[in-house]
Amino acid sequence: MTEKKAQIPFQFVFAIIVGAVILFLALFAVSRYMNIQRYQYDTELAAKLSVLLNPIESSIASAVATRIDLPVQTRMQLSCVYSGIGREDLKIATFSTFGKKWQEYGATQNIYNKYVFSKFQEGKVLYVFSKPFEMPFKVADLTYAVMQDYCFVNPPDKVLSELNELNMSNMHAVYRLGECRKGSRTVCFQNSACEINVYGQCFGLCEDIYDYGIVENRADSKVEIVYYLGLPLMYAAVFSDSEMYKCNVQRLMSRLSLVSKLYAEKSKLLDARGCGTGKLREKMSVLSTQASYLTKGGNIQMINDFVKQAENENNGLVCRVF
Amino acid sequence: MDNNKKIIYMARKAQLKIQETAFMLLALALLFAILFIFYSNYQVRQVYAAKNNRLEEQAISLLDKFMAMPEFSCLHGACIDEDKLYALRNMSAYNDLWKGIVRIQVVRIYPKSETITIYQKGKPEVSYASFVPLCRTLQQEGYTWQQCSLAKLLVSVENVKLERR
Numbered sequence: 001m002t003e004k005k006a007q008i009p010f011q012f013v014f015a016i017i018v019g020a021v022i023l024f025l026a027l028f029a030v031s032r033y034m035n036i037q038r039y040q041y042d043t044e045l046a047a048k049l050s051v052l053l054n055p056i057e058s059s060i061a062s063a064v065a066t067r068i069d070l071p072v073q074t075r076m077q078l079s080c081v082y083s084g085i086g087r088e089d090l091k092i093a094t095f096s097t098f099g100k101k102w103q104e105y106g107a108t109q110n111i112y113n114k115y116v117f118s119k120f121q122e123g124k125v126l127y128v129f130s131k132p133f134e135m136p137f138k139v140a141d142l143t144y145a146v147m148q149d150y151c152f153v154n155p156p157d158k159v160l161s162e163l164n165e166l167n168m169s170n171m172h173a174v175y176r177l178g179e180c181r182k183g184s185r186t187v188c189f190q191n192s193a194c195e196i197n198v199y200g201q202c203f204g205l206c207e208d209i210y211d212y213g214i215v216e217n218r219a220d221s222k223v224e225i226v227y228y229l230g231l232p233l234m235y236a237a238v239f240s241d242s243e244m245y246k247c248n249v250q251r252l253m254s255r256l257s258l259v260s261k262l263y264a265e266k267s268k269l270l271d272a273r274g275c276g277t278g279k280l281r282e283k284m285s286v287l288s289t290q291a292s293y294l295t296k297g298g299n300i301q302m303i304n305d306f307v308k309q310a311e312n313e314n315n316g317l318v319c320r321v322f
Numbered sequence: 323m324d325n326n327k328k329i330i331y332m333a334r335k336a337q338l339k340i341q342e343t344a345f346m347l348l349a350l351a352l353l354f355a356i357l358f359i360f361y362s363n364y365q366v367r368q369v370y371a372a373k374n375n376r377l378e379e380q381a382i383s384l385l386d387k388f389m390a391m392p393e394f395s396c397l398h399g400a401c402i403d404e405d406k407l408y409a410l411r412n413m414s415a416y417n418d419l420w421k422g423i424v425r426i427q428v429v430r431i432y433p434k435s436e437t438i439t440i441y442q443k444g445k446p447e448v449s450y451a452s453f454v455p456l457c458r459t460l461q462q463e464g465y466t467w468q469q470c471s472l473a474k475l476l477v478s479v480e481n482v483k484l485e486r487r
Contacts, residue, residue: 054383265409
């Protein structure tokens with residue numbers, strides 16, 4: 001009597017193996033496709049954001065603020081590269097409920113014609129405001145991109161009125177540190193009780209004690225001190241880390257050097273038309289050289305005297321250059 | 323003997339079935355490969371179109387921005403400073419600032435026609451223009467004034483094209 005063994009048919013085994021391979025390939029393809037789509041989406045978002053920042057800068061107002069609602073929770077990373085005009089590299093990563101919650105950043109968007117001050121941040125709403133940087137003529141617009149809440153403790157009148165005018169819902173001004181919302185970054189003035197402390201150092205012939213000074217940042221467990229000149233740079237030091245601030249100041253000095261050269265050339269043209277701008281031309285050349293020195297680093301306040309001299313010279317002219 | 327023949331017959335039948343399945347799988351793989359090629363081609367075109375859109379948006383938004391830039395802005399109001407333009411066109415240090423743009427021109431339309439090219443690199447394909455007052459400072463007997471003419475600010479970008487090899 002022959003015993004018939006229970007055999008699995010070959011077709012059945014073949015179908016299982018091929019089916020498993022197809023299923024694996026399909027899942028692999030879907031996962032790769034989703035990653036590429038997210039990378040593309042993040043890259044496009046960074047490009048759109050860079051274009052969106054243009055109209056914020058182009059206004060002639062003293063400060064412009066806006067709010068950008070992002071489609072999903074977003075991580076934004078800005079890094080600064082200094083070489084001549086320099087650039088900023090913007091990278092975006094978005095949150096997803098499928099697969100990895102946060103995957104790698106999208107492609108880097110190079111920004112050459114902006115000075116954006118920001119820290120690494122995560123959020124769904126981006127608050128942006130810009131202010132012109134004047135030395136004494138406009139050099140560029142500084143843009144501040146902030147996702148976090150900031151609490152200004154007992155700010156000086158200038159800052160307080162500006163915060164009220166900008167009316168940004170993530171910036172609050174309070175009288176005492178205890179009144180600050182939980183989780184917000186605190187900014188103190190002439191006081192060391194906050195994460196970020198601003199010390200005005202202009203005690204001589206100044207409009208305000210805060211015309212120049214230092215900003216001490218204790219937010220990231222180490223104390224970093226940077227020098228500022230003028231309110232726009234004070235905000236820049238408050239809203240960015242010291243590395244980004246110093247790099248952007250070097251870029252700004254490079255731009256100041258170029259714009260001063262441009263005004264020196266304009267002075268030459270106007271002098272030929274009988275405007276008597278010869279002296280201003282010399283002052284502009286000196287300012288350009290001094291700014292050029294500061295592109296290598298150093299205390300930005302050193303340029304203040306040259307700026308004032310150029311401003312005084314220009315104010316005394318019949319045909320003003322700037 | 324009969325049993326052997328039956329085994330050989332069954333083995334041949336099984337081989338035939340494996341071949342059938344293999345060919346079917348091959349055809350299926352080929353179909354998917356063709357579909358994938360078409361789809362990836364479409365996707366690449368979409369990416370290029372998106373890139374061109376961004377360049378266009380950038381050029382249009384820059385038209386407005388240039389008027390407020392210190393390199394272009396004039397003394398009073400929203401106009402372009404003619405005196406700065408002549409100095410600016412000789413300053414190559416600015417080339418980095420114009421990255422992404424192929425050409426920047428200011429074309430005076432009235433009263434006399436004149437083209438001032440600030441920057442040119444490559445072949446411009448799409449240009450965007452905005453009418454602007456072009457002003458220069460004049461002085462006579464202690465009085466200064468701005469003499470303005472009508473001009474067009476032209477910003478050109480290159481269209482990114484899909485290269486065929």
